[in-house]
Amino acid sequence: MIENSHLRRPIARGRAAVLCLVTLALSGCGLVNTESPFWATVAAIRGGSDTSPPVDRAHVDNLPYASMLAWFDDTKPSFIVLGxxxxxxxxxxxxxxxxxxxxxxxxxxTAGLGRDLTAVQFTKGSVESPLNLIGQERQRSLDARGEGRFAWELRCTYSSAGRENVVILERPMELSKVRETCQQTEGKPIENTYWGDPQTGLIWKSQQVLLPGMAPLNIEILKPFG
Incomplete structure (x- = not known):
């Protein structure tokens, strides 16, 4: 389970929130069959120690599903599978x-994290890799329905932070690092970071503040979709 040590409040409504989010987001499409091999794969991974990931590279490579690790700072990583x-x-x-x-x-x-992001609207409509936005500005807005906040406006600029050697679950990579600085209408700027392959534009690793005042969520892609 992804824990947010900066919130530390119960998430008893997490499962109900998940079902509501998925049902609404899919506009009437049914949930994944919870008796399917997919759910058996997800349920089999319950988390590792506080310092090590809950899976190894061989296990990930043998699975037929795209996957990633996600965690808040000071918490253990969770294994997340594309469904x-x-x-x-x-x-x-x-x-x-x-x-x-x-x-x-x-x-x-998101659903089930304690503070949840309801929606993100991109001003230009399209979504571009941060690697292609160096020196540019983009706008987006955030909704947090549970907090009664809508259209939380962000104006984001992108700057190169060079290249960095990164190891993602035993696999070393040399990736381009991009910093995203987002200005709010109120409050301090939000800082996000992305690490990606300059050849493909794929972002393998990121650190994103989902909502103002929230601890950043770390994501590492173990096996990309497609």
Whole structure:
């Protein structure tokens, strides 16, 4: 389960929130069959120690599903498996029945995390890799329905932070690092970081603040979709 040590409040409504999010987001499409091999794979991984990932490289490579690790700072990583794809949105599920929805490298919805991101609207409509946005500005807005906050406006600029050697679950990579600085209408700027392959534009690793005042969520892609 993905824990947020900076919140430390019960997530008793997490499972109900997951079901509501998935049902609404899929516009009437049914949930993944919880008796399927997919759910058996997800349920089998319940987390490792506080310092080590819950899976190894051989296990990930042998699975037929795209997968990633996700964690908040000071918490152990959780193994997250891609369960559904719809209109460019990827729905990732944890063993604790939490959901992370991504579009490109960006997290756009969550359920079961304590504070949840309801929606992200991109001003230009399209989603671009941060690697292609160096020196540019983009705008997006955030919704947090549970907090009664809508259209939380962010104006984001992108700057190169050079190249960095990164190891993702035993696999070394040399990736380009991009910093995203987002200005709010109120409050301090939000800092996000992305590490990606300059040849393909794929973001393998990121650190994203999902909502203002929230601890950053770390994501490492173990096996990409497609």
């Amino acid at each position: 559904q794809v719809q209109n460019g949105r990827l729905f990732w599920y944890s063993a604790g029945q939490q959901v992370i929805v991504t579009r490109g490298p960006y997290v756009i919805q």
